[in-house]
Amino acid sequence: MKHISVLKDEIIHFLQVKDNGLYVDATLGGGGHTIDMLSKAKNVHVYAFDVDVNSINEFKERSEYKNFSNQITIFNENFSNIKNTLHQQNIMYVDGVIADLGWSSDQLESIPGLSYQQLDQDLDMRFDKSLFVQAKDILNTAGKDELSQIFYLYADFRGNENQKLVDAIRKFRSNKLFAKVKDLVQVCDSALNLKRIQSKSRRHTVYSRVFQALRVRVNNEYENLKRFLVDSLEVLKINSRMCIITFQSGEEKIVLDFIKRNQNSLKILSQCSDGNFVRPSIEELTKNLRSRSAKLFVVEKV
Template identity: 55%
Template sequence: MSKHFTVLKKETIDFLNPHDDGIYVDATFGSGGHSFEIVSRVDSKVIAFEVHEPSIVDFQSKDHTLKSKICLINRNFSEIKNVLRELQINLIDGLVADLGWSLDQLESVQGLSYQKLNDDLDMRLNSNLLVCARDILNAASKDELSEIFARYADFFGKDNSILVQTIRNFRSNRLFLHVRDLVQVCDRAFNLKEIKSKSRRHNIYARVFQALRVKVNEEYENLEKLLVDSLEFLKSGSRVCVISFHSGEEKIVKSFLDRYTRKNQVSVISKSSDGIFLRPSVDELIQNLRSRSAKLFVYEKL
C-alpha cells in the first residue's frame, strides 16, 4: 500500500476551483491524490502525467469508480505541449503540479536514499534517461561537479571545493558504483563521523543526494518548461497550483512568476504573511511531518 500522503490536497483543489466539463492537468500524478480530488468534486476530465512506471501500473490495477475520468500518460510533464496537441486539446481549465517524489519512490528507486548503502548509484526515475548518478560522479569535470552542487544544493565556497576534490580523489582510485561510495565521500569531505548532530549529518547527505537526483532527472529544466509551455493552453482566469519542496524548485517558480507577472501574463493569488505562497496547516503537519517543507504557489492566467 502507498505510504504517500497527498500534501495540501484540500487547499490546492480549493484554489484550483474546478468546475464541471473542465479539462485539468495533473502534472505529477503519483498515487493520484490531487487527480481523484478533482474528479470527485466535479464532472471533469483530468489529463495526468507520470514518469515513474510503477505508479502507472498501480493506477491501472486500481478499482475506482472515477478512474475513467482520468487519462494517465506515462510521459514527462516537460512534454505538455506535445501531449496536449496529440490529444487535440487546445485549452485547459487549470493545472496542478505537486513537485518532487513520493516516499515510496524515495524508498524504491535505486540510489535515492543515502541510507541504502548497497543500492546502485542510479537515481533515474525513468528508465529512458541515459545518464545515471554514477556516470556523472565518474565522468563530470571539476567545473561541472562544482556547478551541480552549487546550483542544485547550495554548496558554495570551501564546502563546494572540498566536496568536488573528495569526489575526484575517490574516483582516481576506483569508480563510484554504490550508495556507500558517495556516503563515504560525504563522510570524508565534511568529517561527518566526527559530527554528533544527526540533523547536520542528514542535512549534508540529503543535499548531496538531492543535487545529483535533480541533475539526473533534469528536474529544474523540466519545471521551467512546464510553467512556460502550459501558458499557451491555460484559459484566461484559470489557475495553476504548484507545490514546491525545496529552495531550488522555489527559485524557479518565483523567477517564472516574477518574469510573467511583469509581462502581464499571470497574477499571483497565493499571498500570505510568509510571502507569495501558503504552507500546510498545523493539523496537516501533525498528520504528515514530511509536509513541513511544502509551499503552495497559486497563480491565475490573465
C-alpha cells in the first residue's frame, strides 16, 4: 500500500519555511514532508531521521531526492538522539522540527508483524533491526504483570479484558511458542470473544489496540518520544516552531504533558476555538482514510 503523507498543507502553513533555514524531519519515511519543506523556500537544508534503513533507501530512489540531495542530510538514527546527532554535525540550533509519528503504509510489507491482517508474517514489529527484542519474544517470555502493564499502558486494556488477554497468552504459550501474526489473532479471538462482535470496525479496533501495545513496547516508542520532545525544544531557535502529528491517545498524552510542563517557554498555535487540535480536512479524509486519527500539535518556542 503506497503511503500518503498526512496534513501536508497544514504542516507547511504552520512551519513557515524560510530561505536558508535549517529544519529537522524527525520521521523521514517516504519523504513527503521533507520534499515539501525543501520546495517552499530557497537554499533550505533538512536534517532527516529514520530508524528504518529500508525507508531511507527507498526515499533515496525517489527522483525528488535526487533533485535535492545536496540539501538533505539523512541519519539512520532514532529521533530520541536528535540533539547529540545535530551537535556532532556542529548544528546547535534549527529553524523548525517536524515529526509524523508511527509507521508508514509502505512499512506494512517491509516490517513484519505490524498489521493483524498479514496473518503469515512473523511477529517481529521492530522498526530498527538492531533492537534485540521482537514482539514474539515478549509474548513468549514476559511475566503476567509485565504483559498486563503493556496492554494497560499502551492500549488501555483494563480489568477483565486485560486479565483475559494475559491469561490467553500464557495458555497459548504453554503449548506452543508465538511465532506468526495468526497466533496472536487467534489468542485475541478466543480471549475477547471477537468472533461474536458483528461490527467489523469494532473488531478492527480491538485487534489494532493489541498490536499497537506490542509495537509501542518493542520500539520503546513512548520513552523515545519524551526524550525527543525535550531535546527538540533545546535545539529549536527562539520564535521557531515544532509540529508533531500523533495517531493515538498515548502519543497525544505525552505531547500534551510536554506542552504543559513547558508552558512558559511555548506558545500553542494549532488549537482551535473549541479546544481541539487541528485534524485532517474532509477533503483529506476522503482521499486518505488512514489520516482519520491524525492530530497536529504545533508549538512555537518563545
